[in-house]
Amino acid sequence: MSVAIKAVRGVHDILPADTPRWQRVEATARRVFEAHGYHEIRPPIFERTELFARGIGELTDIVQKEMYTFEDKGGESLTLRPEATASVLRAYVEHGLHVQPKPVRLYTIGPMFRYERPQAGRYRQFHQLNLEAVGEVHPGLDAEVIAVLMELFQGVGLADRLTLALNSIGDPACRPAYREKLVEYLRRRAAELCQECRERAERNPLRVLDCKKPGCQPVLDEAPSILDALCRECAEHFAHVRRYLEAMALPYRVTPRLVRGFDYYVRTTFELLTGELGAQNAVAGGGRYDGLVQLLGGPPDPGIGFAVGMERVVLLLSSDSNKAGPLALLIPLGDAALLRLFPVAQAVRKQGAVVELGYGVRRLRSELDRANRLKVPYAVIVGESELEKGEALIREMTSGAQRVVPLSRLEGELMTLAGRR
RNA sequence: GUGAGCGUAGCUCAAUUGGUUAGAGCACUGGACUGUGGCUCCAGGGGUUGAGGGUUCAAUUCCCUUCGCUCACCCCA
Structure with missing residues (x-):
């Protein structure tokens, strides 16, 4: 007998005992998304490396060390997608979807790839539901997108086990000033921060805010808040988003220290959090990305979207699903x-x-x-x-x-x- | 990339200070029972003890390497 070939590290087979749960989540997502006027788009799972480098940000961890990048036989550098937004927007630009009435509402479901050490709820091939709404700046769209997300989780019966964390991280008009203020503060109290935070304070100061080390917490608690530093436009936008969410009776928690991993986010950012998945507490995350479409060579269309981690959702779902056997x-x-x-x-x-x-x-x-x-x-x-x-x-x-x-x-x-x- | 714990049958687990042919339950196949299930009993198939090397008369057990899994850091869905 020859040696059996095993699956690659960090990937996994979804077995018949689990597929009913996956199908339930997917079916619910399609129903909810379509009911809100979103349409499915299916971009390829690999792209030119440059798309992700430009879209996600050269300096992010994802681009610097987590991408599955390879050369094809023509010598071109390609990358298995680590996230979907860049691909969806590339297609949006490439096929002229921006001539449709705005906002253009899109969603996609499929695998993503990141070269990371596998862990509970974290895999090298994982699956996301992605929803994007492009071409509209109105804060009503932010509220709509968040409402769709919440309805999805109500649909799969998990809404009451999750909390919605909401923040605004400003825009190019106000964030640089805040960033300066934060760096100054962090330098002043550097002695009380962990080694890593001290280094990060210089490189990527906003990320220091979500350091989980208990020692750093007091310093971070007293750090200047982004919400106090928003320019008038961003502050108004955020206030409107909150009012709309309240009008829809959607509970949320303002989390000034919520920072996200992609460079492209502006203004509204949000995450759906759980305490049941160990260190992997984010089940979904998203935000506004005005300027990204233009960065990818398209028109100056704003947009907002989110990603849901299917594996994490399925882990939260009880495996009670008894499939109907034969008659x-x-x-x-x-x-x-x-x-x-x-x-x-x-x-x-x-x-x-x-x-x-x-x-x-x-x-x-x-x-x-x-x-x-x-x-x-x-x-x-x-x-x-x-x-x-x-x-x-x-x-x-x-x-x-x-x-x-x-x-x-x-x-x-x-x-x-x-x-x- | 860093750290810790763990790898024995498809699954859950045994195996004495290192000691003979690595066992059990569940699952699977068959028989007891010519064509009537659930219970019971019996039998069978299935293991390179993750892999490779070392120590030893002897290694599942001790040591090294490597791979994988798990958890945490990091990062994120």
């Missing part, structure tokens, strides 16, 4: 009976009933045993004597009651039973 096991005894039952099985399957067909080689006892373990409600027995008389036995498994039906009417009988289920 019946058809048991032929001998090849002649199998020849007679094959077309019947195909006919009812074509009409949507799920039946399993034996091959006529096992004993009746074993087949009934199998029917029992398959948990089918009915078994259909056709042996030599039935075949001679043109009959079939329909056995009701829980009671053991059997009745005789003509073989010619078996298909109809099965469909009646299927309808009753």
